[in-house]
Amino acid sequence: ETFPACSLAVVADRFTPDTTSDVAAGMLIPHTAPGTPIHVQKQWFKETFTYLFAISNSAEASEAGIHPVSGWQIFKSTPKEELPFWSDIVLGFRPMSEAELQKFPQHRFGQAFTTLKCDCPPYLLWLEKRLKAKDVQLYTRKVANLWELHSEYNIVVNCAGIGAHQLVGDQKLFPVRGQVLKVHAPWVKNFVRDGDGLTYIYPGIHSVTLGGTREKESWSLSPDPSTTKDVFDRCCSLEPSLQRAQDIRVKVGLRPTRACVRLQKEVLSQGGAKLLVVHNYGHGAGGFSTHWGTAKEAARLVGECIAYLQGSSSRAKL
Numbered sequence: 001e002t003f004p005a006c007s008l009a010v011v012a013d014r015f016t017p018d019t020t021s022d023v024a025a026g027m028l029i030p031h032t033a034p035g036t037p038i039h040v041q042k043q044w045f046k047e048t049f050t051y052l053f054a055i056s057n058s059a060e061a062s063e064a065g066i067h068p069v070s071g072w073q074i075f076k077s078t079p080k081e082e083l084p085f086w087s088d089i090v091l092g093f094r095p096m097s098e099a100e101l102q103k104f105p106q107h108r109f110g111q112a113f114t115t116l117k118c119d120c121p122p123y124l125l126w127l128e129k130r131l132k133a134k135d136v137q138l139y140t141r142k143v144a145n146l147w148e149l150h151s152e153y154n155i156v157v158n159c160a161g162i163g164a165h166q167l168v169g170d171q172k173l174f175p176v177r178g179q180v181l182k183v184h185a186p187w188v189k190n191f192v193r194d195g196d197g198l199t200y201i202y203p204g205i206h207s208v209t210l211g212g213t214r215e216k217e218s219w220s221l222s223p224d225p226s227t228t229k230d231v232f233d234r235c236c237s238l239e240p241s242l243q244r245a246q247d248i249r250v251k252v253g254l255r256p257t258r259a260c261v262r263l264q265k266e267v268l269s270q271g272g273a274k275l276l277v278v279h280n281y282g283h284g285a286g287g288f289s290t291h292w293g294t295a296k297e298a299a300r301l302v303g304e305c306i307a308y309l310q311g312s313s314s315r316a317k318l
C-alpha cells in the first residue's frame with residue numbers, strides 16, 4: 001500500500017495455521033525489551049493499538065478476529081511500577097477496587113483495563129486475503145540463504161521470526177518456549193493475567209487461551225502433558241469455572257526473543273553483487289502488540305532501499 005508501484009511476494013515455509021503467530025493469544029499487552037528505548041516501544045504499541053482499534057470498530061471486525069476485551073492484571077504484592085508505559089494507550093486503565101480484588105483472594109493489587117485481542121488464525125487469514133486482493137503472490141518455500149532470492153527480487157524483508165536464527169545466523173536471537181491451551185469456555189468474558197506473566201486467561205471469539213510457560217532456550221515443539229495439567233490447574237485457581245471447560249487443545253510456540261527487535265537495513269555484498277535487506281524480526285512475547293508499528297518502520301526502511309536503487313540505476317544510466 002505504501003509503494004503501489006512495487007510488486008510484492010511472500011515466501012514462507014509455513015503459513016497460517018502453522019506459524020508461531022497461530023499459537024499466540026494475540027493480546028495487546030507489551031513486554032518491555034531492554035534494548036529499545038521506551039518511547040520507541042510506546043510508539044510501536046500506540047500505532048498498533050490505533051490501527052487495530054479502528055478495525056475492531058468496523059464491519060470487518062468479526063472476520064479479522066479483532067475485538068476489545070476487558071479484564072484484570074493482578075499481583076500478589078504491589079509492583080514497583082504501578083503505571084506501565086502503555087497505561088495511557090489501553091482504555092480505562094485504573095487500579096482495581098477492593099470489591100473487585102475479592103474475586104482473587106491470593107492477590108493484593110490489580111489493574112483493570114480494556115485492551116484488544118487478535119484471534120489467530122482469523123487475523124492471519126484476513127491479512128492474507130488483503131494481500132491476495134492486491135495480487136501479492138504467496139509461495140511456500142524454505143529459504144536456506146537470503147542470496148537465493150537475489151535473482152528474483154530487489155529487496156528482501158526478513159520477517160522470519162525464530163527462523164532468523166538459522167537463516168541469518170543471529171546468535172542474539174533465542175527461543176522462549178510457550179505452551180498454552182485453547183479451550184471452549186464461552187462464558188469466560190474477562191481476561192485475567194497474573195502480573196508474573198506466567199498464568200493468564202485470555203478469552204477470544206472462538207476459544208479461551210490459557211497460559212502459560214516461558215522456557216528460555218528450549219527448542220522443543222512437543223507438548224508436555226505435566227505442563228498441560230499445571231497450566232490448567234493454575235488457571236482454574238484464578239477462574240474456577242474453567243473446570244467445566246471443554247475441547248482442550250494444546251499448542252506450543254517459540255517466542256523469537258532478543259534484547260531488541262532487529263529492525264534495520266543491511267546491504268549484503270557478494271562478488272560485486274548487492275542484496276538489500278530490511279530485517280524485522282525478534283518480537284519476543286510482544287509480536288502482536290507491536291506488529292503494525294514495527295511494520296510501518298520496516299516499510300519506511302524499504303522506501304530508503306527503493307531510493308537507493310533508483311539512485312544507483314540513474315548513476316548506471318549515466
Ligand SMILES: Cc1cc2nc3c(=O)[nH]c(=O)nc-3n(C[C@H](O)[C@H](O)[C@H](O)COP(=O)(O)OP(=O)(O)OC[C@H]3O[C@@H](n4cnc5c(N)ncnc54)[C@H](O)[C@@H]3O)c2cc1C
Nearest residue numbers: 013014021024025026027143161163178253286287288289
Ligand atoms: C504461547 C505464546 C503466546 C503468545 N501470546 C502473545 C500475545 O498474547 N500477544 C503478543 O503480542 N504476542 C504473543 N506472543 C508472541 C508472538 O506470537 C510472536 O512475537 C509473533 O508470533 C512473532 O511473529 P513473526 O511473524 O515474527 O514469527 P512467525 O509467526 O514465526 O512467522 C515467521 C514466518 O517466517 C517463516 N520462515 C522462517 N524461517 C524461514 C525460512 N528459512 N524460509 C522460509 N520461511 C521462513 C515461517 O514459516 C513463518 O511463516 C506469544 C507467543 C507464544 C509462543
Ligand SMILES: O=C(O)CCC(=O)C(=O)O
Nearest residue numbers: 025027029178197212285
Ligand atoms: O504476556 C502476555 O500476557 C502476552 C503475551 C503472552 O501471552 C505470552 O507471551 O505468553
